[in-house]
Amino acid sequence: MKLPAIDIYSQKNLYQIFIGINLALIGIASIIYTYNIVENVDAREKRQLTLYAQLIEYSANHSTTEDYTFLFEVVKDNIFQSRIPTILVGDDNLPIDGTNLDLPAHDPSEKQKLLIEAFEEMKDEHPPIEVDVAGTKQYIYFSDSSLLVQMRYYPYVQLLSLLVLGFLAYLVFSASRAAEQNRVWVGLAKETAHQLGTPIASLMGWVEFFRTDPERYPDEYTGEIEKDVKRLEMITTRFSSIGSTPAMKHENVSEVVSSFLDYLKRRISTKVKVTFVNDLPEERQMNINRNLFEWVIENICKNAVDAMTGVGALKVRIFVLNKQEIAIDISDTGKGISRGNWQKVFKPGISTKKRGWGLGLTLAKRIIEEYHGGKLFVKNSEVGKGTTFRIVLKQ
Ligand SMILES: Nc1ncnc2c1ncn2[C@@H]1O[C@H](COP(=O)(O)OP(=O)(O)O)[C@@H](O)[C@H]1O
Ligand SMILES: [Mg+2]
Numbered sequence: 001m002k003l004p005a006i007d008i009y010s011q012k013n014l015y016q017i018f019i020g021i022n023l024a025l026i027g028i029a030s031i032i033y034t035y036n037i038v039e040n041v042d043a044r045e046k047r048q049l050t051l052y053a054q055l056i057e058y059s060a061n062h063s064t065t066e067d068y069t070f071l072f073e074v075v076k077d078n079i080f081q082s083r084i085p086t087i088l089v090g091d092d093n094l095p096i097d098g099t100n101l102d103l104p105a106h107d108p109s110e111k112q113k114l115l116i117e118a119f120e121e122m123k124d125e126h127p128p129i130e131v132d133v134a135g136t137k138q139y140i141y142f143s144d145s146s147l148l149v150q151m152r153y154y155p156y157v158q159l160l161s162l163l164v165l166g167f168l169a170y171l172v173f174s175a176s177r178a179a180e181q182n183r184v185w186v187g188l189a190k191e192t193a194h195q196l197g198t199p200i201a202s203l204m205g206w207v208e209f210f211r212t213d214p215e216r217y218p219d220e221y222t223g224e225i226e227k228d229v230k231r232l233e234m235i236t237t238r239f240s241s242i243g244s245t246p247a248m249k250h251e252n253v254s255e256v257v258s259s260f261l262d263y264l265k266r267r268i269s270t271k272v273k274v275t276f277v278n279d280l281p282e283e284r285q286m287n288i289n290r291n292l293f294e295w296v297i298e299n300i301c302k303n304a305v306d307a308m309t310g311v312g313a314l315k316v317r318i319f320v321l322n323k324q325e326i327a328i329d330i331s332d333t334g335k336g337i338s339r340g341n342w343q344k345v346f347k348p349g350i351s352t353k354k355r356g357w358g359l360g361l362t363l364a365k366r367i368i369e370e371y372h373g374g375k376l377f378v379k380n381s382e383v384g385k386g387t388t389f390r391i392v393l394k395q
Contacts, residue, residue, distance in 0.1 A: 190243030246289040279319035307334025
């Protein structure tokens with residue numbers, strides 16, 4: 001595919017890559033940063049627990065008369081302040097006491113029950129700290145403090161909020177860009193129609209004038225000029241339709257398509273075989289804007305003819321797709337479109353032709369999807385074999 005003069009799409013991709021890399025960097029930085037803090041807090045909590053264990057050991061193994069219960073208070077208070085849930089377990093695997101577990105102070109049996117439950121949960125979380133109490137072993141089991149748990153999740157919460165924010169910003173950004181593009185489309189179309197109006201009206205005047213004097217201005221010439229003026233008029237009508245809310249009317253789509261194909265047949269090489277299959281029940285009328293709809297058929301069929309470079313078969317088939325929709329398949333036996341370009345061909349400025357503007361399919365898609373509420377897409381295509389475009393219209 002040839003690159004358009006101003007490649008807004010590759011620029012958009014660059015932005016996306018730039019924003020993506022930034023998000024990833026922020027994410028990684030935030031994970032590393034909190035990981036470090038988590039490590040520090042984790043080490044501090046372990047240290048407090050070790051102190052706790054040492055103190056239990058010391059008091060059990062040294063029978064001094066000195067009163068060091070205040071030391072217990074300090075260490076226990078530390079553990080309490082840090083909100084580290086712990087359970088002291090005897091070597092018979094029965095809990096003796098716990099901290100930070102919301103245990104009832106005055107109901108020993110209820111307390112024991114809760115301790116056993118908490119112990120079950122804690123058992124596999126961390127390996128316990130061993131305490132040697134006068135020859136027998138006791139174990140301190142513990143969980144992460146709620147602070148630590150929150151901090152572990154923090155970077156992911158942060159990253160998620162960033163993603164949501166980024167997504168919202170992207171939505172707003174692309175909506176405003178689409179609105180801007182809309183204004184350009186519509187404005188340009190209206191202006192073109194407006195500017196063409198005057199010379200066309202004048203040409204029509206001339207044609208009328210020629211008709212009054214067939215001696216001097218032979219009818220066959222005047223007729224030819226009139227045909228071209230009519231064609232110019234049609235183009236103006238198309239542009240002014242796309243520049244305003246087009247009037248929709250119930251039309252016989254098969255008739256619209258077949259009369260265009262008749263027109264096309266006369267203008268292309270006889271080596272292109274044109275067939276039209278109408279599988280629509282007679283009464284099926286569709287709500288369309290004829291001018292714009294013809295424009296779509298013309299764009300797609302002309303592309304098909306271009307793709308076949310003079311030899312091949314163009315087949316158009318209209319049929320009922322389901323209760324709500326009808327489909328028009330336009331197939332050619334041309335050069336085909338590779339899978340990766342099936343969507344790209346609808347973007348403005350994408351063309352493989354020397355003199356192509358790459359706007360035909362953009363316009364066609366816009367007319368079908370925005371003005372008719374239908375769908376236009378590449379149904380199938382194989383390089384070297386041919387392509388089928390499908391238009392889907394709602395009843
Ligand atoms: N039937 C087809 N077969 C193969 N390629 C096609 C067909 N229709 C469209 N294309 C490809 O899509 C491109 C864009 O088409 P279009 O938007 O009509 O612009 P243009 O006709 O000005 O190139 C074409 O240049 C061509 O490469
Ligand atoms: Mg084209």
